[in-house]
Structure formats: C-alpha cells, structure tokens
Amino acid sequence: MNTTRTHPDIPVIYEDNHLLVIDKPSGLLSQEDHTGDPDVLTLCKSYIKKKYNKPGKVYLGLVHRLDRPVSGVMVLARTSKAASRLSEEIRKRRVEKTYWALVNGQTPMFDDITHFLLKDNRSNTVKAYDKPRKGAKESRLRYTTIKQNRNHSLIEVELITGRAHQIRVQMAKSGFPLWGDYRYGDPGKDGKNIGLRAVRLKVKHPTQKELMDFKAPVPKDTPWTMFEY
Numbered sequence: 001m002n003t004t005r006t007h008p009d010i011p012v013i014y015e016d017n018h019l020l021v022i023d024k025p026s027g028l029l030s031q032e033d034h035t036g037d038p039d040v041l042t043l044c045k046s047y048i049k050k051k052y053n054k055p056g057k058v059y060l061g062l063v064h065r066l067d068r069p070v071s072g073v074m075v076l077a078r079t080s081k082a083a084s085r086l087s088e089e090i091r092k093r094r095v096e097k098t099y100w101a102l103v104n105g106q107t108p109m110f111d112d113i114t115h116f117l118l119k120d121n122r123s124n125t126v127k128a129y130d131k132p133r134k135g136a137k138e139s140r141l142r143y144t145t146i147k148q149n150r151n152h153s154l155i156e157v158e159l160i161t162g163r164a165h166q167i168r169v170q171m172a173k174s175g176f177p178l179w180g181d182y183r184y185g186d187p188g189k190d191g192k193n194i195g196l197r198a199v200r201l202k203v204k205h206p207t208q209k210e211l212m213d214f215k216a217p218v219p220k221d222t223p224w225t226m227f228e229y
Contacts, residue, residue, distance in 0.1 A: 004047035018082040027192040030065040072198030085206035096202040099157040102195030103176040107153040112142040128173035
C-alpha cells in the first residue's frame with residue numbers, strides 16, 4: 001500500500017485527480033489546532049506537493065473529520081468542485097459510514113438506539129439524553145455484535161445521523177463505553193487510542209458519479225488484537 005511518507009506516515013487507500021482517501025492513524029489530528037501537533041490536512045498537503053512537484057499552495061478540502069483518537073477511512077477532496085459535491089452528499093446523508101467499536105461489557109446482538117445529544121463547546125464534550133431537550137440534536141445509530149469475550153464486545157456500527165462524538169457518547173449512555181475512552185467512561189487510559197475505527201465508507205464519486213466503496217483493514221495493534229479475525 002502506498003503511504004504519504006510523512007511523520008507520522010499515513011497509508012493511502014485510493015487516489016485520483018479529485019480524491020485522496022487515507023487510513024488515518026489513531027492519535028493524529030484531522031485538522032491543525034492550538035497544540036501544533038501533526039494533522040492529516042497538513043501532512044497530506046505536503047504529500048501531494050512533493051509527489052506531484054506542485055508549486056505554491058496545495059488545495060486539499062477537509063469534508064469530514066475523525067476524532068483524534070479514532071482511526072480509519074477518511075476522504076479528502078483534491079479540488080474545490082469535489083469538496084462541494086462531497087459536502088453536499090454528506091449533508092444529505094447519502095454517504096454510508098461503517099465503524100467497528102470495541103466496547104466494555106457484553107452488548108445485545110443487535111440494537112437500534114436514539115438519544116438527544118447536546119454539545120458543550122467549552123469542554124468539548126457531549127451529553128446524551130433520553131428525551132428531547134432544548135438545543136439537543138436527535139441522534140441515531142444501529143449496531144450488530146460481531147464477537148464477545150467475558151469483558152468486551154466488538155460491534156459493527158452504522159451511523160444514521162452524524163454528530164460530534166456520537167458513537168462514543170451513545171454507547172457510553174447505553175452502558176457500553178468504548179475501550180480506552182476515558183472521557184466517556186473508561187478511566188485509566190491516555191485517550192490517544194480508543195476502540196473506534198472507521199472501517200468502510202461508501203460515497204458517490206464527485207465527477208464520475210459511480211459509487212465508491214473504501215475499506216480499511218483491521219489494525220494489528222491494541223486493542224484490535226483482543227480478538228481473532
């Protein structure tokens with residue numbers, strides 16, 4: 001597999017004149033923030049600039065994000081036209097996103113859950129409520145349990161809506177916090193790597209109009225080594 005050859009290095013899943021699809025490592029920011037730590041957008045711009053010997057500034061559109069401790073499939077737009085069309089597909093919920101989550105506890109074999117999520121921008125945390133509340137957004141996901149052991153479950157999650165920290169906070173509210181997610185119920189971890197991975201993303205190509213199906217392999221590191229695949 002091709003990589004960006006940056007520090008940290010980022011696997012490239014797919015690339016053409018309009019798209020750059022990567023496998024984001026856990027612990028890496030999607031976009032630059034106040035910390036000054038490495039981020040996907042800056043590193044991938046550097047990769048494009050060097051690979052294609054582009055003069056001046058490189059355009060790369062960030063059309064969606066993954067939380068810093070989350071890994072997996074992430075699509076970036078290499079043209080403004082692609083960025084506009086991908087953003088429209090996401091806004092209209094035409095993009096299918098599938099995640100694997102490794103959670104504490106034994107989950108039901110299947111569940112379809114709805115909460116109302118309210119974000120606190122000051123603390124960058126989200127609270128989940130069972131009933132509507134002023135300012136809270138209705139949020140829904142469904143999941144299927146893939147594997148279980150005595151203390152943990154591996155589930156496949158389909159997002160029906162796309163909210164900040166949605167899987168993390170909804171699973172914690174349901175009594176199954178994600179492995180390593182100290183913010184929402186699994187203390188004692190550093191929070192740089194949690195049991196959440198974007199394993200698949202299906203989206204219409206912005207110019208060719210065909211349905212693209214991007215997948216990320218299962219990592220061979222903690223916590224994914226907890227189960228055999």
